[in-house]
Amino acid sequence: MLSLNQNDNITSIKDAVLCEVARLAYEGTLDEKKENLPFEMIPGPKANFRCCIYKEREIIRQRIRMAEGKAPGAENDANIVQVISSACEECTLGHYQVTDNCRRCVSKKCQSVCRFDAITMEKDRAHINMDKCKECGKCYQACPYHAIVDLTRPCKRACPVDAISWDEASGIVKIDEKKCIQCGACTEACPFGAIGTRSFMVDVINLIRSGKKVVALPAPAGEGQFGKGITMGSLAKGIKELGFADVVEVALGGDLTAAFEADEWAEAYKAGEKKVTSCCPAFVNMVKKHFPTLMPNVSTTVSPMCAVSRMVKAKDPEAITVFIGPCVAKKDEILDLSLDGNADYVLTYNELQCMFEARNIVLTPEAENIQHGSIYGKKFAGSGGVTAAVLEAMKEKHGVADVNVMVCNGAAECKKALMLLKAGRLPADFVEGMACEGGCVSGPGCAKCEFDARKDRQALLAQADDREIWQNLNEHVDLDSFSMHRK
């Protein structure tokens, strides 16, 4: 069904745009038909979601631009995460507000906890003087009636690095490119879907249609993303129906990264150096942009995505590699062209799902499965998974794995660990940093949220064989054919 109706929500609207753009791109009629798409999707005459159909159509037009990889508006900054200006509903700008629930009680807890003298008792209720308020939130916590509400914009609240502000005149959100780590937390947080990410989907479809050899590299978060019984084998069959020439599991890259990171950590430990992981691009961006003096502490081992891409290109230099995962920061990782051999393009599982829909491909459980990575590589996608894999690789090689690792689950914990490291007070020797809480499996590019995917994922991972990391690499990878380090 092309036209949207009142039963649609922000997820189904976003998916519908991606699906229609994918359909037209496969037909080769995108340039010709994209202008008409907003009219087909929002036929009118009554508006369903916004003030009028003209605004609804403009939002669709901006979403189409992002699905094509363009910035939604006229400004062409390089950020992956972009604000759809027409969709930004200008949330209230005051952070804390006193509501009707205020009983004007005698304890005056809100007033007594306020260190900035910002609260006065008016005739009907307490009042917050915005000129004095520092937005500490003490009054909000103190009120026994929950009469004070926190109206911080959801995008701003979600941003772990304070990259979000807004235009004073219009109230429309701005993202500070210098601060943004591309984690995508704000894209999930906005209730109006006014923040999204640029897509490489049309580029990938164009290259498939041009007859190039395009190889898909599905990330280890894949199991569970497409429902019960959809193994990597079932997923690979669907991916090949989309026109990809081959499929290589990035879990194998997890094994590669774990094995080489284990060696790097062992050496660093001897030299008395502390290291942080390099596989989460949003975490690496956090170091690069907010703790630049710690860049020498980032492990030089490349990410699982880069490892597998290099492996594929070592065999066939003509291959075009496309990472498919739950991550939007990966789209940014590949823009660093100083890093040789990385994936050429990145798609999200959500975009992949929309491509399946556009091509009427229904995934079904297949008898034939593929397994390229060990269970340790597959579990890279969850918080603590990288650490477990590195320790396993150490154990396999040296018999012991006696290192102290701090597992940071989510951007807030990452930030804390980096502050400690910077101050020279980090108790651990190594840091595993994942910007998404729960790890990649909770990434903003998922087709299915972690909670919905969990049960199916556990059942699918239970089917994996018990091969060890080094055994897997020695049997299946020509380790001399490519480098596992940055330059």
Place this chain on the structure above:
Amino acid sequence: MTVTICIGSSCHLKGSRDVVARLQSLISENGLDSQVQLSGSFCNGRCDQGVVVTIEGDDQIYSVLPETTEMFFQNEILPRLAG
């Protein structure tokens, strides 16, 4: 200095990956790794001028092909570093 190369599908088919590889080796050969960063960009719709290359602080679009990469490096990148 950041040099940005379009990695969209149209520029890819015109050889953007070769342009990047040649620039990478020219930068290394000249010992400029710490001075020149290569960055990719999404398609910005100027496909007729591909491979679209831009230099930080300059609005001009340079149409660079694998066979003209060295000339671009000599004429546009080196003089900027010397200046």
